[in-house]
Amino acid sequence: IEEQLRQAQKMEAIGQLTGGIAHDFNNLLTGIIGSLALMQKRLAQGRTETLERYAGLALASANRAAALTHRLLAFSRRQPLEAKAVDANALVVSMEDLLRRTIGESIVFQSVETPGLWPTLCDPHQLENALLNLAINARDAMPDGGRLTIETANAVLDEAYVAREPGVAAGQYVMLSVTDTGTGMPPDVMARAFDPFFTTKPIGQGTGLGLSMIYGFVKQSDGHIKIYSEPGQGTSIKIFLPRSQGAGEAAQPEAGEAAPRAE
Numbered sequence: 418i419e420e421q422l423r424q425a426q427k428m429e430a431i432g433q434l435t436g437g438i439a440h441d442f443n444n445l446l447t448g449i450i451g452s453l454a455l456m457q458k459r460l461a462q463g464r465t466e467t468l469e470r471y472a473g474l475a476l477a478s479a480n481r482a483a484a485l486t487h488r489l490l491a492f493s494r495r496q497p498l499e500a501k502a503v504d505a506n507a508l509v510v511s512m513e514d515l516l517r518r519t520i521g522e523s524i525v526f527q528s529v530e531t532p533g534l535w536p537t538l539c540d541p542h543q544l545e546n547a548l549l550n551l552a553i554n555a556r557d558a559m560p561d562g563g564r565l566t567i568e569t570a571n572a573v574l575d576e577a578y579v580a581r582e583p584g585v586a587a588g589q590y591v592m593l594s595v596t597d598t599g600t601g602m603p604p605d606v607m608a609r610a611f612d613p614f615f616t617t618k619p620i621g622q623g624t625g626l627g628l629s630m631i632y633g634f635v636k637q638s639d640g641h642i643k644i645y646s647e648p649g650q651g652t653s654i655k656i657f658l659p660r661s662q663g664a665g666e667a668a669q670p671e672a673g674e675a676a677p678r679a680e
Protein backbone atom coordinates (compact mmCIF):
# COMPACT_ATOMS: atom_id res chain seq x y z
CA ILE A 418 0.00 0.00 0.00
CA GLU A 419 2.90 2.33 0.77
CA GLU A 420 4.24 1.55 -2.67
CA GLN A 421 0.88 2.34 -4.29
CA LEU A 422 0.67 5.64 -2.43
CA ARG A 423 4.19 6.55 -3.47
CA GLN A 424 3.18 5.73 -7.02
CA ALA A 425 0.11 7.98 -6.80
CA GLN A 426 2.21 10.81 -5.43
CA LYS A 427 4.71 10.30 -8.20
CA MET A 428 1.93 10.52 -10.78
CA GLU A 429 0.74 13.74 -9.19
CA ALA A 430 4.28 15.11 -9.33
CA ILE A 431 4.59 14.11 -12.98
CA GLY A 432 1.24 15.78 -13.65
CA GLN A 433 2.46 18.98 -12.05
CA LEU A 434 5.77 18.78 -13.88
CA THR A 435 4.20 18.26 -17.29
CA GLY A 436 1.57 20.91 -16.58
CA GLY A 437 4.40 23.30 -15.73
CA ILE A 438 6.25 22.41 -18.92
CA ALA A 439 3.11 23.01 -20.99
CA HIS A 440 2.75 26.38 -19.29
CA ASP A 441 6.40 27.36 -19.99
CA PHE A 442 6.06 26.20 -23.57
CA ASN A 443 2.94 28.28 -24.01
CA ASN A 444 4.71 31.35 -22.64
CA LEU A 445 7.51 30.93 -25.15
CA LEU A 446 5.00 30.49 -27.99
CA THR A 447 3.25 33.68 -26.92
CA GLY A 448 6.58 35.51 -27.21
CA ILE A 449 7.24 34.08 -30.67
CA ILE A 450 3.75 34.94 -31.90
CA GLY A 451 4.06 38.46 -30.50
CA SER A 452 7.40 39.08 -32.22
CA LEU A 453 6.14 37.72 -35.54
CA ALA A 454 2.98 39.85 -35.38
CA LEU A 455 5.09 42.96 -34.78
CA MET A 456 7.39 42.06 -37.66
CA GLN A 457 4.39 41.67 -39.94
CA LYS A 458 3.05 45.07 -38.87
CA ARG A 459 6.40 46.83 -39.35
CA LEU A 460 6.83 45.20 -42.77
CA ALA A 461 3.37 46.42 -43.81
CA GLN A 462 4.35 49.91 -42.64
CA GLY A 463 7.58 49.70 -44.60
CA ARG A 464 9.59 50.21 -41.40
CA THR A 465 12.38 47.69 -41.51
CA GLU A 466 14.81 49.10 -38.92
CA THR A 467 13.38 47.07 -35.97
CA LEU A 468 12.88 43.81 -37.89
CA GLU A 469 16.23 42.35 -36.95
CA ARG A 470 15.56 42.89 -33.25
CA TYR A 471 12.15 41.19 -33.38
CA ALA A 472 13.55 38.33 -35.43
CA GLY A 473 16.24 37.90 -32.76
CA LEU A 474 13.61 37.80 -30.00
CA ALA A 475 11.52 35.21 -31.89
CA LEU A 476 14.58 33.08 -32.56
CA ALA A 477 15.68 33.17 -28.91
CA SER A 478 12.23 32.04 -27.75
CA ALA A 479 12.08 29.33 -30.39
CA ASN A 480 15.49 28.02 -29.31
CA ARG A 481 14.38 27.91 -25.68
CA ALA A 482 11.21 26.04 -26.69
CA ALA A 483 13.31 23.51 -28.62
CA ALA A 484 15.56 22.99 -25.57
CA LEU A 485 12.46 22.43 -23.44
CA THR A 486 11.08 19.71 -25.68
CA HIS A 487 14.49 18.05 -25.76
CA ARG A 488 14.53 17.96 -21.98
CA LEU A 489 11.01 16.52 -21.96
CA LEU A 490 12.00 13.80 -24.44
CA ALA A 491 15.13 12.97 -22.46
CA PHE A 492 12.99 12.70 -19.32
CA SER A 493 10.49 10.34 -20.94
CA ARG A 494 13.28 8.18 -22.36
CA ARG A 495 14.89 7.80 -18.97
CA GLN A 496 12.10 5.42 -17.94
CA PRO A 497 12.54 2.37 -20.14
CA LEU A 498 9.82 -0.25 -20.08
CA GLU A 499 10.66 -3.32 -18.04
CA ALA A 500 8.32 -5.88 -19.43
CA LYS A 501 7.81 -9.16 -17.60
CA ALA A 502 5.10 -11.74 -17.06
CA VAL A 503 2.39 -10.07 -14.98
CA ASP A 504 -0.65 -11.50 -13.22
CA ALA A 505 -3.15 -8.72 -14.01
CA ASN A 506 -5.71 -10.15 -11.55
CA ALA A 507 -3.26 -9.86 -8.66
CA LEU A 508 -2.20 -6.40 -9.81
CA VAL A 509 -5.80 -5.16 -9.81
CA VAL A 510 -6.47 -6.70 -6.38
CA SER A 511 -3.33 -5.06 -4.98
CA MET A 512 -4.59 -1.67 -6.17
CA GLU A 513 -8.13 -1.89 -4.80
CA ASP A 514 -7.51 0.14 -1.64
CA LEU A 515 -5.68 2.87 -3.51
CA LEU A 516 -8.36 3.03 -6.19
CA ARG A 517 -11.18 3.21 -3.61
CA ARG A 518 -9.43 6.06 -1.83
CA THR A 519 -8.77 7.85 -5.11
CA ILE A 520 -12.36 7.81 -6.38
CA GLY A 521 -14.00 8.68 -3.05
CA GLU A 522 -17.10 7.35 -1.37
CA SER A 523 -19.77 8.62 -3.79
CA ILE A 524 -18.52 6.16 -6.42
CA VAL A 525 -19.10 2.44 -6.00
CA PHE A 526 -16.03 0.40 -6.94
CA GLN A 527 -16.25 -3.11 -8.26
CA SER A 528 -13.63 -5.37 -9.78
CA VAL A 529 -14.21 -8.58 -11.69
CA GLU A 530 -11.16 -10.83 -11.97
CA THR A 531 -11.65 -13.63 -14.46
CA PRO A 532 -10.27 -16.94 -13.15
CA GLY A 533 -7.68 -18.67 -15.33
CA LEU A 534 -6.39 -15.37 -16.66
CA TRP A 535 -3.31 -15.70 -18.84
CA PRO A 536 -0.16 -13.92 -17.66
CA THR A 537 0.47 -10.77 -19.67
CA LEU A 538 3.78 -9.34 -20.88
CA CYS A 539 4.14 -5.71 -19.82
CA ASP A 540 5.77 -3.30 -17.36
CA PRO A 541 3.68 -3.70 -14.17
CA HIS A 542 4.44 -0.18 -12.91
CA GLN A 543 3.23 1.33 -16.16
CA LEU A 544 0.10 -0.80 -15.98
CA GLU A 545 -0.55 0.46 -12.43
CA ASN A 546 -0.09 4.03 -13.61
CA ALA A 547 -2.48 3.41 -16.48
CA LEU A 548 -5.20 1.98 -14.23
CA LEU A 549 -4.79 4.81 -11.72
CA ASN A 550 -5.05 7.40 -14.49
CA LEU A 551 -8.12 5.74 -15.96
CA ALA A 552 -9.74 5.64 -12.51
CA ILE A 553 -9.01 9.37 -12.01
CA ASN A 554 -10.59 10.14 -15.40
CA ALA A 555 -13.60 8.01 -14.46
CA ARG A 556 -13.91 9.85 -11.14
CA ASP A 557 -13.77 13.22 -12.92
CA ALA A 558 -16.53 12.05 -15.27
CA MET A 559 -18.79 11.16 -12.31
CA PRO A 560 -19.00 14.32 -10.15
CA ASP A 561 -22.39 13.16 -8.79
CA GLY A 562 -21.27 9.63 -8.06
CA GLY A 563 -21.72 6.43 -10.01
CA ARG A 564 -20.05 3.09 -10.51
CA LEU A 565 -16.50 2.21 -11.52
CA THR A 566 -15.86 -1.32 -12.72
CA ILE A 567 -12.49 -2.85 -13.53
CA GLU A 568 -12.63 -6.16 -15.32
CA THR A 569 -10.02 -8.61 -16.59
CA ALA A 570 -10.48 -11.29 -19.26
CA ASN A 571 -8.60 -13.43 -21.74
CA ALA A 572 -9.18 -12.07 -25.22
CA VAL A 573 -8.46 -13.35 -28.70
CA LEU A 574 -8.33 -10.63 -31.34
CA ASP A 575 -9.19 -12.45 -34.55
CA GLU A 576 -8.51 -11.56 -38.18
CA ALA A 577 -11.95 -9.98 -38.55
CA TYR A 578 -11.26 -7.69 -35.59
CA VAL A 579 -7.76 -6.61 -36.60
CA ALA A 580 -8.96 -5.95 -40.16
CA ARG A 581 -10.97 -3.07 -38.69
CA GLU A 582 -8.12 -1.88 -36.43
CA PRO A 583 -4.99 -0.85 -38.34
CA GLY A 584 -1.73 -1.62 -36.58
CA VAL A 585 -3.10 -4.37 -34.33
CA ALA A 586 -1.82 -7.93 -34.63
CA ALA A 587 -4.21 -10.86 -34.34
CA GLY A 588 -3.51 -13.07 -31.36
CA GLN A 589 -3.99 -13.75 -27.67
CA TYR A 590 -4.25 -10.83 -25.29
CA VAL A 591 -5.17 -10.07 -21.71
CA MET A 592 -7.93 -7.46 -21.61
CA LEU A 593 -8.37 -4.95 -18.80
CA SER A 594 -11.40 -2.68 -18.96
CA VAL A 595 -12.17 0.38 -16.86
CA THR A 596 -15.84 1.31 -17.08
CA ASP A 597 -17.68 4.25 -15.58
CA THR A 598 -21.27 5.49 -15.54
CA GLY A 599 -20.22 9.11 -16.08
CA THR A 600 -20.74 11.87 -18.63
CA GLY A 601 -19.37 9.91 -21.58
CA MET A 602 -17.52 11.55 -24.48
CA PRO A 603 -19.07 13.28 -27.46
CA PRO A 604 -17.54 12.11 -30.78
CA ASP A 605 -15.27 15.17 -31.13
CA VAL A 606 -13.74 14.55 -27.68
CA MET A 607 -13.37 10.82 -28.36
CA ALA A 608 -11.56 11.61 -31.63
CA ARG A 609 -8.95 13.70 -29.81
CA ALA A 610 -8.81 11.95 -26.42
CA PHE A 611 -5.38 10.35 -27.07
CA ASP A 612 -3.81 13.61 -28.30
CA PRO A 613 -1.09 14.92 -25.97
CA PHE A 614 -2.26 18.04 -24.10
CA PHE A 615 -5.88 17.60 -25.22
CA THR A 616 -8.11 18.20 -22.22
CA THR A 617 -11.63 19.44 -21.58
CA LYS A 618 -10.83 20.05 -17.92
CA PRO A 619 -10.27 23.51 -16.39
CA ILE A 620 -6.72 24.89 -16.38
CA GLY A 621 -4.79 23.44 -13.47
CA GLN A 622 -6.96 20.31 -13.28
CA GLY A 623 -6.17 18.48 -16.48
CA THR A 624 -2.85 18.14 -18.26
CA GLY A 625 -4.25 16.25 -21.22
CA LEU A 626 -1.41 13.76 -20.90
CA GLY A 627 -3.10 10.85 -19.10
CA LEU A 628 -4.58 9.05 -22.10
CA SER A 629 -1.67 9.88 -24.40
CA MET A 630 0.80 8.36 -21.93
CA ILE A 631 -1.40 5.27 -21.60
CA TYR A 632 -1.58 5.04 -25.39
CA GLY A 633 2.22 5.22 -25.56
CA PHE A 634 2.62 2.50 -22.94
CA VAL A 635 0.11 0.20 -24.66
CA LYS A 636 1.66 0.68 -28.11
CA GLN A 637 5.19 0.13 -26.75
CA SER A 638 3.91 -3.08 -25.17
CA ASP A 639 2.55 -4.27 -28.56
CA GLY A 640 -0.96 -3.96 -27.22
CA HIS A 641 -4.18 -2.29 -28.25
CA ILE A 642 -6.48 0.27 -26.61
CA LYS A 643 -10.06 1.06 -27.47
CA ILE A 644 -12.57 3.62 -26.15
CA TYR A 645 -16.28 2.87 -26.04
CA SER A 646 -18.30 5.87 -24.90
CA GLU A 647 -21.90 7.03 -24.96
CA PRO A 648 -22.65 10.62 -23.93
CA GLY A 649 -24.87 10.58 -20.86
CA GLN A 650 -24.28 6.85 -20.32
CA GLY A 651 -20.62 6.40 -19.54
CA THR A 652 -17.29 5.26 -20.87
CA SER A 653 -15.45 1.98 -21.09
CA ILE A 654 -11.77 1.90 -21.95
CA LYS A 655 -10.33 -1.47 -22.88
CA ILE A 656 -6.63 -2.21 -22.83
CA PHE A 657 -5.34 -5.34 -24.55
CA LEU A 658 -1.83 -6.46 -23.58
CA PRO A 659 -0.13 -9.44 -25.18
CA ARG A 660 -0.28 -12.83 -23.50
CA SER A 661 3.07 -13.76 -22.00
CA GLN A 662 4.50 -16.84 -23.67
CA GLY A 663 6.90 -17.56 -20.80
CA ALA A 664 10.30 -19.26 -21.27
CA GLY A 665 12.24 -16.10 -22.03
CA GLU A 666 9.32 -14.83 -24.09
CA ALA A 667 10.41 -16.73 -27.17
CA ALA A 668 7.47 -17.51 -29.42
CA GLN A 669 6.16 -21.03 -29.05
CA PRO A 670 8.31 -23.28 -31.25
CA GLU A 671 6.63 -24.60 -34.35
CA ALA A 672 5.86 -28.30 -34.40
CA GLY A 673 8.89 -30.32 -35.48
CA GLU A 674 11.27 -27.45 -34.87
CA ALA A 675 13.95 -28.16 -32.29
CA ALA A 676 14.11 -25.13 -30.05
CA PRO A 677 16.24 -24.87 -26.92
CA ARG A 678 14.12 -24.63 -23.78
CA ALA A 679 15.03 -22.34 -20.96
CA GLU A 680 13.74 -23.77 -17.68
Ligand code: ADP
Pocket residue numbers: 554555558597599600601602606610611615616617618622623624625626627628629652
Ligand atom coordinates in the same frame (compact mmCIF):
# COMPACT_ATOMS: atom_id res chain seq x y z
P1 ADP B 1 -6.93 14.93 -18.67
O1 ADP B 1 -7.61 13.91 -17.81
O2 ADP B 1 -5.80 15.61 -17.98
O3 ADP B 1 -7.89 15.91 -19.30
P2 ADP B 1 -6.56 12.73 -20.50
O4 ADP B 1 -5.62 12.56 -21.65
O5 ADP B 1 -6.52 11.67 -19.47
O6 ADP B 1 -6.24 14.15 -19.89
O7 ADP B 1 -8.06 12.87 -21.05
C1 ADP B 1 -8.34 13.72 -22.14
C2 ADP B 1 -9.82 14.07 -22.17
O8 ADP B 1 -10.59 12.90 -22.49
C3 ADP B 1 -10.41 14.54 -20.85
O9 ADP B 1 -10.18 15.93 -20.63
C4 ADP B 1 -11.89 14.23 -21.03
O10 ADP B 1 -12.54 15.21 -21.80
C5 ADP B 1 -11.86 12.95 -21.84
N1 ADP B 1 -12.01 11.77 -20.98
C6 ADP B 1 -11.04 10.92 -20.56
N2 ADP B 1 -11.53 9.93 -19.82
C7 ADP B 1 -12.87 10.13 -19.74
C8 ADP B 1 -13.96 9.44 -19.12
N3 ADP B 1 -13.76 8.32 -18.40
N4 ADP B 1 -15.22 9.95 -19.28
C9 ADP B 1 -15.42 11.06 -20.02
N5 ADP B 1 -14.44 11.75 -20.63
C10 ADP B 1 -13.18 11.31 -20.51
